[in-house]
């Protein structure tokens with residue numbers, strides 16, 4: 204409930220009329236005796252139901268000498284409840300400007316109560332101020348006068364009108380300077396009271412118009428307006444009313460007829476024509492009137508266009524704040540899921556919808572204000588909405604990035620499972636899918652009118668995808684090399700075994716020929732695979748180096764296996780036996796005394812002993828057969844890895860030595876012993892054959 208009784212009490216006027224309890228009959232002392240503006244107007248407008256009507260209201264004010272029945276007329280015309288001077292007490296009504304709402308009509312009525320300064324010889328300060336104030340806000344000024352005042356050119360009314368005209372010229376001038384022309388005219392409705400009827404209205408009207416013309420002539424007009432006509436600024440309308448006390452019935456009838464002109468828009472004499480409206484939206488009226496009054500009281504130039512702009516700024520800001528507060532609470536729901544890493548599927552649409560809603564709230568009230576200001580403030584609001592949303596957009600892009608990247612990784616690994624895929628192609632397809640998915644989802648977030656873009660996040664995503672692809676490629680390359688190594692091991696095993704089983708001067712040539720063939724095949728297999736991996740030159744050279752080293756090591760392992768002590772000893776023994784115990788036809792020898800056992804023994808033994816140094820070192824007859832296998836020390840990076848203990852050292856030169864001098868001697872010694880045993884056995888067999 205409004206503190207109406209207090210505000211009304213302030214003027215000492217008492218409660219707002221006991222005759223009507225309707226809230227519409229309540230009145231507000233807008234400006235009090237001390238020329239203070241009272242700030243409760245918004246509350247009154249709300250209680251009158253006029254706060255939200257935009258331009259859908261009218262405002263009229265009344266001017267005229269003291270006690271000419273102004274308040275009485277207003278109350279009759281509009282059903283208001285302004286103070287009327289008490290007949291019996293002749294008590295002065297409270298000074299100031301009063302505001303009320305017309306009963307059952309969207310009309311604001313201003314009743315101006317002043318002392319008749321002119322008649323009492325006081326200054327006309329308040330009169331001037333209230334004229335200015337009314338002019339700046341009202342569509343219609345009712346000029347109330349007695350019939351007998353018509354034609355009194357020197358009378359109080361004419362003084363008042365002169366003030367009105369001057370004030371209007373002042374307003375017009377500053378408007379014109381602003382070049383936004385306050386072209387709308389104000390209607391002056393002359394109501395001639397206590398009309399006896401002897402002089403017809405037309406005559407009274409002519410007299411008044413002539414006087415008004417003379418006043419206009421006498422005014423000092425601003426530059427450029429010297430020859431302007433009064434009708435450029437005002438429309439005039441004239442009416443009479445009979446004596447209220449002497450002809451109460453006629454008085455009432457005519458007031459009712461006059462009332463029609465205020466309420467019936469189809470009436471030929473309709474008063475509230477759109478062109479007179481001052482275009483102040485109802486919700487901005489309190490602020491506007493307060494400012495106007497402040498300007499008026501402080502004797503500043505009243506520049507209406509500036510006032511309207513100021514009002515527009517003030518109100519647009521207020522309206523924008525309301526819209527923004529609602530918006531802020533609406534978008535709060537985005538925060539938690541986005542911070543938790545979720546991707547909100549409908550975020551783009553939701554954001555746009557919230558912006559639309561906020562703008563609609565803003566537009567509804569703000570669009571009625573000064574259009575430049577409105578447009579500027581709308582843009583400001585939109586920018587503010589967008590910047591409130593941008594953290595969510597960034598968060599969503601991050602989450603989207605993560606989701607797309609995780610999906611890329613998962614599907615890439617799935618597709619790389621098993622054999623038969625082309626790595627490069629798989630990566631290309633999955634990368635394209637990921638980038639398309641990201642771009643499509645990100646595009647939904649890019650609201651119109653923002654400078655948002657996804658370039659940075661897209662670049663980051665590409666980089667991360669590349670990194671994952673690189674990792675996978677390294678893994679895949681390793682897997683591939685392992686496979687190739689396995690096949691090279693198989694390919695090397697048999698030829699090596701065969702060659703080492705038939706020792707001779709060209710033994711290593713055969714081994715190395717087999718190796719060369721296997722290595723060539725492995726390298727070709729690698730290069731073919733590597734093409735689809737998009738491997739770099741550097742990666743290729745590292746992989747090939749590793750492949751060669753590994754291939755050589757597997758050859759060396761095979762050689763070590765075949766030349767292990769017991770195996771080698773058995774092989775040497777076999778070879779010796781073949782030479783000693785079998786003749787050149789492969790027939791076992793039965794030793795006879797005349798046989799040259801010693802000679803045959805020495806030959807077989809020495810020929811076998813000659814094989815040991817051949818086994819001991821990889822040394823082909825044809826030196827070009829020696830492969831070029833880089834040592835780990837040849838490459839600084841590999842050397843560093845060896846130093847860090849990450850890789851075993853590999854020395855190609857050293858790897859050519861199958862066994863050392865000491866081992867060579869050991870093998871020789873062991874073999875000799877075994878050969879000696881054969882010799883002794885052979886000797887014994889002849890002795891025993893003789894003995895038989």
Ligand code: GDP
Pocket residue numbers: 268269270271272273274275276286287288289290296396397445446447448
């Ligand atoms: P205001 O000071 O102009 O607002 O005048 P009021 O409405 O307070 O009226 C002043 C006095 O004039 C009151 O005593 C009214 O009863 C009386 N009055 C009101 N209307 C008329 C009218 O049409 N003719 C005459 N003669 N007196 C009126």
Ligand code: MG
Pocket residue numbers: 273274275286287288296314316
């Ligand atoms: Mg009055």
